[in-house]
Amino acid sequence: MPGASQPVGRRERNKQLKLDRITAAAHELFAERGIDEVTTQQIADKADIGTGTLFLYAKTKGELLLLVQNSLYAEALERGRADAENIPETLDAVMAIVRPVVECNRTQVDNGRVYLREMVFGDPAEPHHHEALTITGQTEQAVTAVLRRDARVSEADAATTARVVSAVMFLAMAASVNVAASVDEILRDIREQIAVLLRR
Template identity: 70%
Template sequence: MPLASQPAGRRERNKQQKLDRITAAARELFAERGVDEVTTQEIADKADIGAGTLFLYAKTKGELLLLVQNSTYADALAQGKSEAASLADLLDAVMAILRPVVECNRKQIDNGRTYLREIIFGDPEEPHHRDAIGMTVQTEKAIAEVLQRDERVSADDAATLAHIVSAIMFVSMAATINIAKPVDEIVAEIKDQVRVLLPK
């Protein structure tokens, strides 16, 4: 039997089950009360594991938040890419990618802002942080692919523009001045800025 098709061993299944319980517990508690109001002990208790075991999977609450938010971000990006594929207008297609990302980030605003802070300032050697950075790279790649539909935009220019668009989105989501703004206003703010970047 090829190695890739062999079922996971008991140890691997147990590790995955613990990780799933930790993720579910953290997701539920963070959604209810926000990351700052939840202790790692509460997450461990809800996941029915010891605190020491929890720290084998994530060393800090920030890492736990990355673990939880990364899967939501991945789903949002997949949705955005799918919607963008059918849109001819470049601005509409770029915004189709960005809107679900903004929506998932704003479900619990404090958690979303903490997630962005962890992406920017977190430990790049930590696996959940690497995954989050990978999601931002995938977002920029999706935007660049849309921009390259315009034959006047080179691959290098598309990558640079996508990086700028990503920065605009991050700042708009993280800015304290935008804390109380609903998703539609955040998206409109991003769209107004992205519009001036795109080729006329």
């Protein structure tokens, strides 16, 4: 039958099962102990694979963190987009997008900060880094869409403003001075900066 999808072969299924085990093991260990307290050997042992096999899926611990966190960030962004759709006020709608991303980042503070560092300084051609940057771009697109609700705001201005919002959010989450800050404190800081930006 033309157009019917081909069944996934055994080799591909096995690869996906290994990737799922690696992701689950890394997620559990990183959540329990934080990235700095977990070794790749521990992740491999928990996933019941050899370290050589582990490195076929992620070359470093940072890439493993990206593998785990990317799906969590993508889910957070989708929640934020859905919430923003029902909020007419621009600042509140932007913050509806920002909130779940910040909450995701602060679930385990050290992991969140390392994730941001890996995203910025990692190789953008590496698939997990590329995916993280794609999520950042999607976040900016979601903010752009909110800003474009105002017909007076051009596409170019909305996109530029969204990039500034992204930078504000990134710095608030990554800054050393905010290591001990609560989610609400970080969100309040972000909101104050975005409010000034939107008043221009």
